[in-house]
Amino acid sequence: MPAGVKLAALSLATVGLFMLDDPAWLALALAGVVALILTGGLRFARAAARSLRILVPFLLLIAVWHGLTGQLAEGLAVALRLMAALSLANFVTMTTRLTDMVAVAGFLTTPFRRFGLSTRALELSVALVVRFTPAIARQGSLLSEAWRARSPRRTGWQIVMPLAALAIDDAEHVAEALRARGGVEPPNDTG
Structure with a gap:
């Protein structure tokens, strides 16, 4: 798939994620992103998980903070939304050559x-x-x-x-x- 199409799909998917507020829908979206990542195989999925591992403590902190302030559903939604968006962005960067992304940036700045x-x-x-x-x-x-x-x-x-x-x-x-x-x-x- 061309880099421009991937980046456009990433942008649209991210906008869609930020339009969702229900943690159940966001969990379903994250499951879809995980399924997409798994299409690359287990080794690819492990590499993707390793590169995102640093985010888990921050996302847990967001969820816990919202839980302590009585807004657990909102905190869970924020954490799921960010994890889905960042996982999808990671997938795109892992499957797109750097030169292709630079070419898209060049086209967009024409x-x-x-x-x-x-x-x-x-x-x-x-x-x-x-x-x-x-x-x-x-x-x-x-x-x-x-x-x-x-x-x-x-x-x-x-x-x-x-x-x-x-x-x-x-x-x-x-x-x-x-x-x-x-x-x-x-x-x-x-x-």
């Missing part, structure tokens, strides 16, 4: 070029976000494992600064590589 605006930076941004999001999540997982190996306490905010430093370091390396290839102009520090 009208801006008519006004003389360069869309190359936006297209490159799409590629970098898709490429580096899993890498940053992997680094966060490694930092959490390192924390657990050294401390009996649970990991938490303590890994935020090291993760931010790693992300900034990676961004600087990518920027240097892009500049070396003539892809990005260095920032102007003169004002």
Whole structure:
């Protein structure tokens, strides 16, 4: 299926998910997304689940908070909606080549070029976000494992600064590589 069709279907499905409020319908939608992911096989489904595993504590926190405030149905709906939308987005990114997604971004930004605006930076941004999001999540997982190996306490905010430093370091390396290839102009520090 072409990348443009997948991304359009993802957009429509996400809008549809945000129109649903009933947790039963949202659970059914999530089951449909899981069935879609399973069409890729068990190995593919395990890889998809691993990449989304970091979301589970946040979604549980949302549900628990709403439960404590007497809005359990709303919290469950929010958690199910987010899990379904993010799982579907993950499925699309796992089944679509990065170059195809960048081409779709280039096509969608074509009208801006008519006004003389360069869309190359936006297209490159799409590629970098898709490429580096899993890498940053992997680094966060490694930092959490390192924390657990050294401390009996649970990991938490303590890994935020090291993760931010790693992300900034990676961004600087990518920027240097892009500049070396003539892809990005260095920032102007003169004002």
